[in-house]
Amino acid sequence: MKRFAALIAQLELSNKTNDKIAALVSYFEEADAQDKPYVIAMFTGKRPKRPVSTALVRAWATELSAIPPWLFAESYHSVGDLSETIALILPPPSQLVERPLHQWIKDLAQLNGKDDASKKDFILKAWDSLNTQERFIFNKLISGNFRIGVSNKMLVNALARQSHTESSKIMHSIMGRWDPALISYEELVEGTHVNTDSSWPYPFCLAYALDSQPETLGDTSVWQAEWKWDGIRGQIVKRNGELFIWSRGEELVTDQFPELHFLNDLLEDGTVLDGEILSIKDGKVQAFSILQQRLNRKTINKSQLNDAPIGFYTYDLLEHLGKDLRQQPLKQRRKLLEQVISNLHGQQTVILSPVIDFDSWEVLASLRLGSRDINSEGIMLKKLDSMYHSGRKRGDWWKWKINPYTVDTVMIYAQKGSGRRASFFTDYTFAVRDGDKLITIAKAYSGLTDKEIKEVDGFVKKNAIEKFGPVRTVKPELVFEIAFEGIAESKRHKAGLALRFPRIVRWRKDKKADEINTLEDLRQLLEATL
Amino acid sequence: MALITFTSKGIYCKQGDFYIDPWKPVKLAVTTHGHADHVKWGNDVYLCHELTKPVLLHRLGADLKIQTLRYGEEITINGVKLSLHPAGHVIGSAQIRLEYKGEIAVVSGDYKVADDGISTAFEPVKCHTFVSESTFGLPIYKWQPQEVIFQQIRDWATQNQAQQKTSVLVAYSLGKAQRLIHGLSGNEPIYVHQSIANLNDAFVAAGVKLPQTVRITTDIRKEELQQGIVIVPPALADGRWIKNLQQAATGVCSGWMQVRASRRWRSADAGFALSDHADWPGLLSAISATSAEKVFVTHGFTATFSKYLNEIGIPAEEVKTQYGQEEDDAPLTDQVPEYTEETKEHTD
Numbered sequence: 001m002k003r004f005a006a007l008i009a010q011l012e013l014s015n016k017t018n019d020k021i022a023a024l025v026s027y028f029e030e031a032d033a034q035d036k037p038y039v040i041a042m043f044t045g046k047r048p049k050r051p052v053s054t055a056l057v058r059a060w061a062t063e064l065s066a067i068p069p070w071l072f073a074e075s076y077h078s079v080g081d082l083s084e085t086i087a088l089i090l091p092p093p094s095q096l097v098e099r100p101l102h103q104w105i106k107d108l109a110q111l112n113g114k115d116d117a118s119k120k121d122f123i124l125k126a127w128d129s130l131n132t133q134e135r136f137i138f139n140k141l142i143s144g145n146f147r148i149g150v151s152n153k154m155l156v157n158a159l160a161r162q163s164h165t166e167s168s169k170i171m172h173s174i175m176g177r178w179d180p181a182l183i184s185y186e187e188l189v190e191g192t193h194v195n196t197d198s199s200w201p202y203p204f205c206l207a208y209a210l211d212s213q214p215e216t217l218g219d220t221s222v223w224q225a226e227w228k229w230d231g232i233r234g235q236i237v238k239r240n241g242e243l244f245i246w247s248r249g250e251e252l253v254t255d256q257f258p259e260l261h262f263l264n265d266l267l268e269d270g271t272v273l274d275g276e277i278l279s280i281k282d283g284k285v286q287a288f289s290i291l292q293q294r295l296n297r298k299t300i301n302k303s304q305l306n307d308a309p310i311g312f313y314t315y316d317l318l319e320h321l322g323k324d325l326r327q328q329p330l331k332q333r334r335k336l337l338e339q340v341i342s343n344l345h346g347q348q349t350v351i352l353s354p355v356i357d358f359d360s361w362e363v364l365a366s367l368r369l370g371s372r373d374i375n376s377e378g379i380m381l382k383k384l385d386s387m388y389h390s391g392r393k394r395g396d397w398w399k400w401k402i403n404p405y406t407v408d409t410v411m412i413y414a415q416k417g418s419g420r421r422a423s424f425f426t427d428y429t430f431a432v433r434d435g436d437k438l439i440t441i442a443k444a445y446s447g448l449t450d451k452e453i454k455e456v457d458g459f460v461k462k463n464a465i466e467k468f469g470p471v472r473t474v475k476p477e478l479v480f481e482i483a484f485e486g487i488a489e490s491k492r493h494k495a496g497l498a499l500r501f502p503r504i505v506r507w508r509k510d511k512k513a514d515e516i517n518t519l520e521d522l523r524q525l526l527e528a529t530l
Numbered sequence: 531m532a533l534i535t536f537t538s539k540g541i542y543c544k545q546g547d548f549y550i551d552p553w554k555p556v557k558l559a560v561t562t563h564g565h566a567d568h569v570k571w572g573n574d575v576y577l578c579h580e581l582t583k584p585v586l587l588h589r590l591g592a593d594l595k596i597q598t599l600r601y602g603e604e605i606t607i608n609g610v611k612l613s614l615h616p617a618g619h620v621i622g623s624a625q626i627r628l629e630y631k632g633e634i635a636v637v638s639g640d641y642k643v644a645d646d647g648i649s650t651a652f653e654p655v656k657c658h659t660f661v662s663e664s665t666f667g668l669p670i671y672k673w674q675p676q677e678v679i680f681q682q683i684r685d686w687a688t689q690n691q692a693q694q695k696t697s698v699l700v701a702y703s704l705g706k707a708q709r710l711i712h713g714l715s716g717n718e719p720i721y722v723h724q725s726i727a728n729l730n731d732a733f734v735a736a737g738v739k740l741p742q743t744v745r746i747t748t749d750i751r752k753e754e755l756q757q758g759i760v761i762v763p764p765a766l767a768d769g770r771w772i773k774n775l776q777q778a779a780t781g782v783c784s785g786w787m788q789v790r791a792s793r794r795w796r797s798a799d800a801g802f803a804l805s806d807h808a809d810w811p812g813l814l815s816a817i818s819a820t821s822a823e824k825v826f827v828t829h830g831f832t833a834t835f836s837k838y839l840n841e842i843g844i845p846a847e848e849v850k851t852q853y854g855q856e857e858d859d860a861p862l863t864d865q866v867p868e869y870t871e872e873t874k875e876h877t878d
Contacts, residue, residue, distance in 0.1 A: 012790060013800055067669050068841060074834045075670045080791050088670035088788065467833060 270322030280311030289488030562639025581622030618652030620705030664830030829854025
């Protein structure tokens, strides 16, 4: 457990990917052989059944630390993480015991089915034998929810470096079916339980945002324009009778999208398609908010399949009959792609992303204004003679996005930041008007300058109406313009809807609180996107 | 008539007609310690511990009128007996004890209970009314013994050296810096930024014994710094100065570093939970040792802490002050944000 605790501490201390990968590599060099598959399982979200409920763990911790429940709640609020709150709040351990990580995990799994008294006994003893950092980890093991900023990609890169293996092979291997209790680290890295020779994807070609007028791109005739779809970038690989779907994060997401599995029968071996995974219903691309219901789920139920059916808009062909096409010009790849798609008869799930017909930049600019009507977020511009680059390269591919949505809101709650900004109110909650009431619509961390933060902070201190722990209700007076990328229905929010990526654009000192938007404005916007 | 009241200028003793740590200019400012949120420029006369005097002269100017006392020495002002007692916060920090007609009040300023070996150790003082800070007034804040933290810092510095990185510790120039210099002796050379060096010189001139440090000047080559530990104030923590060092690892020394979110927020390479404020058990033990019948809770988790004190049978009330915007937060040069509201007067 000590070595793993040290790894977690290292991962948390740095925000640089290289440092994190180095920490992971050295962990996999040194760690207990039996621990390693469990760590990989944990970091990739393979969760064991939770042996004890959160409510019980929380109640026992409160009892043990001899503080009233409200004080526990305040502490939790301040820390922001239950496992950490418990680790910090418990009395110091009476003795320290070192046991390997996999032993803890196995013991926890054995608590399933036992009565609460024996569960409590085990957990209290464990807490009493671990230091703060180890307790934190132990609590995370109970919850099975270990999110500490290690993406699958990062983990795979570390494993690849440690084992000198191709990273796509490792990705395929760890996304496969395996049990940390039965597989060894070497077997896992080798991918002996899957065939990793078929699955490898190509690095995605990425576009830069167009930061000037399109006229600067010169003659329209050398450019191909397509809609920019707001979904999940994906690559579909068919080789040796197997189908693989890779997402932009180079994660294998094949299982999440059963609607696309028919391609295994229809595509020829040695085909790789590039495109966008979208929710498509009755031939119409649906809003990202609908696609979202389908993402990162271990199981998919019938109503999700019904409400958010998946489709694929394809716009590039990277491999055909086993041949790498990336050095060929877009124009030729597109021609071959059209052929490949026209061979998929009688289906409406995989669709050729249309090319936009335009003969001047003005025409294209006016077409772009209609992007939102078809749930597109703007236009992609690709040079007809461009090859398929690895990663981002300036000049050949551009994304010309439409501007974000904005809404004028009033600030109604403020909360202090943490650490160095603990004395400043930096986190705000914003509301829109609903009749004569105000309804919260978004929370945003400051997108303001330091000077503005100080000014808002002064306002909050002078105009605080009520106090709920660290939160202050303030006089609804300051108007802020909030930008967001999308809007979705939400049962969790009082307003009945939630904004995607809300952030402060500017402080509208020129506006008064009675000039802000209404909930009805947002409802109409939601209707328009569905 | 209460011995202390909370006014828009600061904590006021009516019977003695003086203020304690006022934030607006007054005739007589009794000063607990030299941190920027506890002492302001512009008072006619300052009354403080003899080791706070060099700090005030250094920070507020040489032409101040300062009267000093030793710990335990008693004077009488307009019939109010006044004495200073160690607060253990920084060198020279003092609790102010007031006594008038048998009624005793203690204003503790900032304090910590554990002895850091360089600030005179905290001394509980029996009183009827106690004014306590609550910077870390949540039960999640429990400090490790400082030796444990110093060992962590030493290990970290050794590791940095092996990787050819300069270890840069971020610490407030008054208090934390001297504590580090003292606690890390044996790990010389220790290089200090000039704002810290200047303060150290003032302390040494006043008779404080401090281990040898090296003042960072432009003559010192960056490679040389790699051999030791560098201490800089928070104002430089995110600045170009550290970036200009070829390879530097920064470690923030602050009680806030107890919580992961704060460590991440600071984006330092390391966080060490070393605080000059009392932790939760420290606050509770200090308060109980005073046997106070009434506790006023200032800066920090005031609402939570006073609510808890009331629940465990210690009558407590939260008070708004302008303290608590100091060492763990704002750099020295930063102005405390304007605060114009009238502070409620307590007259019970």
